[in-house]
Amino acid sequence: MSKPDIDRPSTWKAYRSDMCNGCWGGCCTMPVEIKSSDLVRLGVATEDEVTGSVKKLAKRLKKEGIIESYRAGTEFFMLSQKANRDCRYLDSVTRLCTVYEKRPDTCRQFPSIGPRPGFCPGGKIENRK
Structure with missing residues (x-):
C-alpha cells in the first residue's frame, strides 16, 4: 500500500481516532484558515482589535509573522507556516501542538472539514519524508 501524500488527498486514509x-x-503541514475568534483564543489579538479595524489588525499580525494574509470577503486569516510547511505552533521535535488547548477551530474540526472530509494524510513519525 502506498504512503499518503499530503498534497494528494486521494491518497489519504479513512480517519480513525487512533x-x-x-x-x-501531516494535518499540521497544511495551510490553516482561521477566524478572528481563533486569534483571540490564541492570545494574539484582543476583542477590541477584532471589533475595530480588522485591516489594521491583519497588517500587524502579518508584520509579526503570525499570518500570511487576510481576505476581507471571507473574513479568513491564513496562519503562517514555517519554511518546512509546519504550522507555526507545531513543535518540530515532539510533533505536538504547542497551543493545543487554544488551537483554531479549523484544527479542532479536522478531519471533519478540509480537502477530503473524513480522511487523513497521517503517517507514523518514522515514515516521514
Missing part, C-alpha cells in the same frame, strides 16, 4: 498516536502531524 491514527493520531505516533503520527508525524
Whole structure:
C-alpha cells in the first residue's frame, strides 16, 4: 500500500481516532484558515482589535509573522507556516501542538472539514519524508 501524500488527498486514509498516536502531524503541514475568534483564543489579538479595524489588525499580525494574509470577503486569516510547511505552533521535535488547548477551530474540526472530509494524510513519525 502506498504512503499518503499530503498534497494528494486521494491518497489519504479513512480517519480513525487512533491514527493520531505516533503520527508525524501531516494535518499540521497544511495551510490553516482561521477566524478572528481563533486569534483571540490564541492570545494574539484582543476583542477590541477584532471589533475595530480588522485591516489594521491583519497588517500587524502579518508584520509579526503570525499570518500570511487576510481576505476581507471571507473574513479568513491564513496562519503562517514555517519554511518546512509546519504550522507555526507545531513543535518540530515532539510533533505536538504547542497551543493545543487554544488551537483554531479549523484544527479542532479536522478531519471533519478540509480537502477530503473524513480522511487523513497521517503517517507514523518514522515514515516521514
